[in-house]
Amino acid sequence: MESRLDSMEQVCARGVAEGEASEWEADRPKEECGVFGIFGHLRAAELTYYALIALQHRGQEAAGIASISETGMHSHKALGLVADVFSRGRVEELMGSAAAGHVRYSTAGENTVQNAQPITVSTHRRHLAIAHNGNLVNARRLRIMLEERGSLFQSTSDTEVIAHLIAKSAEQDILDAVRDAVTRIQGGFALVILTDDRLIAVRDPLGLRPLVVGRVGESYCVASETCAFETVGAQFVRDVRPGEMLSIDRDGLASYAYANVQRKRMCTFEHIYFARPDSDIDGWNVHSLRKRLGALLAENHPALGDIVIGVPDSSISAASGYAERSGVPFEMGLVKNKYIARTFIQPSQELRDSGVRMKLNAVRSVVDGRRVVLIDDSIVRGTTSRRIVQLLRDAGATEVHLRISSPPYRNPCHYGIDTASKKQLIAGTHTIDEICREVEADSLEFLTVEELMQGFGYDGPELDAVPFCNACFTGDYPTLLPDAEADRAGTGETGTFVSL
CATH class of the missing domain: 3.40.50.2020 (Rossmann fold)
Structure with missing residues (x-):
């Protein structure tokens, strides 16, 4: 099996020091992260840990897990590989029967613990932990709008924009608040959101980033790739559909369509390069x-x-x-x-x-x-x-x-x-x-x-409507690019913004 864990361009984050990465690492595309979540399992944090090990190829610079129990939300995240971040009993400290996890590969120079995920938020309404794979093309505009309305940001991550949108939503019900937030963001995203009483998974309307659903006994789980299911003994159920929001709670799994999907545009580079060969994504085995x-x-x-x-x-x-x-x-x-x-x-x-x-x-x-x-x-x-x-x-x-x-x-x-x-x-x-x-x-x-x-x-006439994003090859981007256009026009705000 050709695991991306040891690929030459996604090298070990152990012992990372200040300085520029070598030209070797800089000469390859880098996937930004992988996500996993599980609800209703007595070993939720432990299974999340093993799932993140399987997803390590998707991000090697930071890792984190958040769990929820009757006593509240518990979280641990740090820079480094999963096994290093969660050494010496750290996993056992994450109590509860639901958890969300994340592995991250950052843009050079922005590998800080503040940008590690899941991002956790506590409000008078609820606890939230958010893990995100993808990148928002209107994150800067949303961030400016949120700052003007009083939001204070602790990181340069566009995932924190999503957290603020959910926290500031006028909707009282968490599903409505998440739906309100994700209808305002644009770009590629696969989200795993842990709350006090449920796990929510969301895939962007174009299906740019992968997300799959599995089952361990009576418990449901979600992940960036099916290879995580093999590691934790889960059975693959199906891919999360573009524009779909899943809610997993004590009553089981419920599905909601939050967006009108006109044409799927899955990233072909997931199959060409990023995903592990033993994963199945949207019906295709990678190998x-x-x-x-x-x-x-x-x-x-x-x-x-x-x-x-x-x-x-x-x-x-x-x-x-x-x-x-x-x-x-x-x-x-x-x-x-x-x-x-x-x-x-x-x-x-x-x-x-x-x-x-x-x-x-x-x-x-x-x-x-x-x-x-x-x-x-x-x-x-x-x-x-x-x-x-x-x-x-x-x-x-x-x-x-x-x-x-x-x-x-x-x-x-x-x-x-x-x-x-x-x-x-x-x-x-x-x-x-x-x-x-x-x-x-x-x-x-x-x-x-x-x-x-x-x-x-x-082949043939089908080529005009393939369900893939090939923008890196063709320049045909499936969405508008508000932040990029603002940069080209010279109207974008200064500062570094991290893609996750």
């Missing part, structure tokens, strides 16, 4: 889908090679699919150090390159004297691809043909993926031939958007 994408690469963009290798870990499935379809043997030509901590930019290029080699090594006996077909899932800035190509050449590869199991990544994401601005994306400013020269490969090919959709089973 099987990636194998099909690799096979499509072999069919439409073949290369003359002696071996096929994948960049660990997210590209192994696609590489195996390419090898099966092409008949070229699959080999483990790259090995990743699973225990390396985060590295930071050092005073010299030589030391920076040494840090890269600590993370990934070529197997000389496998690649020496051979033509290598290298499969990767994406190219963002290009620096990582160039270094991997050089690693293979240094190990004796006679040729390196790079094949990417997604289209060129040309546009930044506004819905919960931490990617660079368009001018920093190599495909946003270079042709494929120019990228090939930049990364120093012998040849370079990407899947087209049409081929990507064929991997999901869509």
Whole structure:
């Protein structure tokens, strides 16, 4: 299984110090977080802990769990990996039969405990704990409005905007208050909200971010991915539908449609890159889908090679699919150090390159004297691809043909993926031939958007109405972008705002 837990770009947060992250980590898209919630289980906090371990690949810089009992809300969150945050009996301190958990990957420079989740709020009406995967495209405007009405913010997180909207709602009933809040936010969001007497789950109207429902005995749970259910022994029930709000309490599960859904736009990068291969999202198994994408690469963009290798870990499935379809043997030509901590930019290029080699090594006996077909899932800035190509050449590869199991990544994401601005994306400013020269490969090919959709089973006239967001490839954003437009117009407020 190719867990994203140990991926080269989402490195261990243990021992994080001040400084800039290395170019290696900066050259990959970063998922912002994962969520889990459970109601009506005597071991709620414990199961949430194990679920967060399974979701660790979605965020490695902070973790938190909130629980509710007769004595009130209990919470613990801190910077670091789940196992470090909840060492020495911390989980046992979280009493109650309902809990919500969160793992987070932050924008560089904003990894503070104030931004860790779940965010907890206590008012005269109720207790709330909110965990959020995604990003709001109108968060800044809402924040300004809330501040003008007296709200005081403790973090730079857009999740806190949601908390204030719920707390300030004129609706007395919590379901009505949550519905009131989520109809005012725009963008991508999968929310888990723990209250005094229920667990609420909400998925955005476009279904941009994933959210699934499971069951452990008589207890319901929700998670970002189904891999969390396997870990805690839960049975998958179904995906949360776009525009749906679920309420889980002592009476069971109830469903409410809070938005008029016209067209689903699930993020394709969840399947291409972020999700664990053993997860099922919106009806597609991630590993099987990636194998099909690799096979499509072999069919439409073949290369003359002696071996096929994948960049660990997210590209192994696609590489195996390419090898099966092409008949070229699959080999483990790259090995990743699973225990390396985060590295930071050092005073010299030589030391920076040494840090890269600590993370990934070529197997000389496998690649020496051979033509290598290298499969990767994406190219963002290009620096990582160039270094991997050089690693293979240094190990004796006679040729390196790079094949990417997604289209060129040309546009930044506004819905919960931490990617660079368009001018920093190599495909946003270079042709494929120019990228090939930049990364120093012998040849370079990407899947087209049409081929990507064929991997999901869509072809012909269906391509005009696929239920996916491909904005990072096409620039066709499924929503308006109020905050981004304000920034471009020079009217946005100053300051850093974190995507979660």
